[in-house]
Amino acid sequence: MEKIDEVKALLERYFNAETTLKEEQILRDYFRTDVKDEELLAYKPLFNCFSDEADKIKELEHIDTSIQSTTLKRSFHFRWISVAAAAALALFTYLIMPERGDSLKMMIDGVNVYNKELAISKADGQMSNINSMMGKFKNSTAQLEGMGKVGDALSPLRSMGKAMTQND
């Protein structure tokens, strides 16, 4: 009986728009139960209609939220799948390349050299040739430098510039 009295008191406040949202929820929950009081029975259809409409909205909101989170998860997975696919493709391309590992590839005198030791010895031979050429070049440049000094001596402007800088 206490519950019924409480509900009737709440109902009076409800029709005067004095109830809070929590109190209105208490009323809706009560009318979802098996109401036996004749006076209260009259209000059951109205409160049940309100509850049904509210439940419909909550259901749709829940569906929308689920779709959004599923879409986000899918896009997250898709991103990582695409990264993994790109890495796999790169690895595959590397593996199917015929030339790999530590074999040296060298072309000497228009001929491909695949043998490692032969390639190194050929390379050494070429480097020594280059060094000797460089040595000759150094000697040549030394001679050129000498000629440069003679040129300086002969040029009046250059000798004046030198004299001025020497006195600084």
Next chain:
Amino acid sequence: MTPQEFNIVVSKLRPRLINFASGFVKDGASTADDMVQEAIIKLWKSNELQEIRNPEALTMHILKNVCLDYLKLKKNNMDSLNPNFHIYTDSDPLVAVEHKDELCSINSYLSILPHDQMIAVRLRDIMGYEMDEIAKILGTSEGNVRTLLSRARQRLREKLLANGKDRRS
């Protein structure tokens, strides 16, 4: 507010918006959807959007105006409407008789109310908005919202008790 943020806000609100707009039309889905779309476009174009703290209240406010404009337009053009098309108004007493299968529908109760009272009941009893939120949506004071709700609920009580007496007799 960026377009992405706007889309997120609107997506979350959409079920409520559709439900609200559906209360204004009989044939439901497509017309309610159109009204919601119109409200969303107006919201996006609104200069207040960047400063607004409560986009939900603003959206509902715009939608309410769209729905009421729609009803005024339809009322003024009743003769040109499809005879199968019905809108719920408080001056249509035949609604409950013609649509007996919808007597348990919420619209059969709310159809007896003036528009502002109907909107107040929807916002409070179905959507669960607080008084201050309803006041913002309706563009009125909290005191006026309580008055609207009180009058609406008492009219509903009269209808319920009258139905109850009819069943007993």
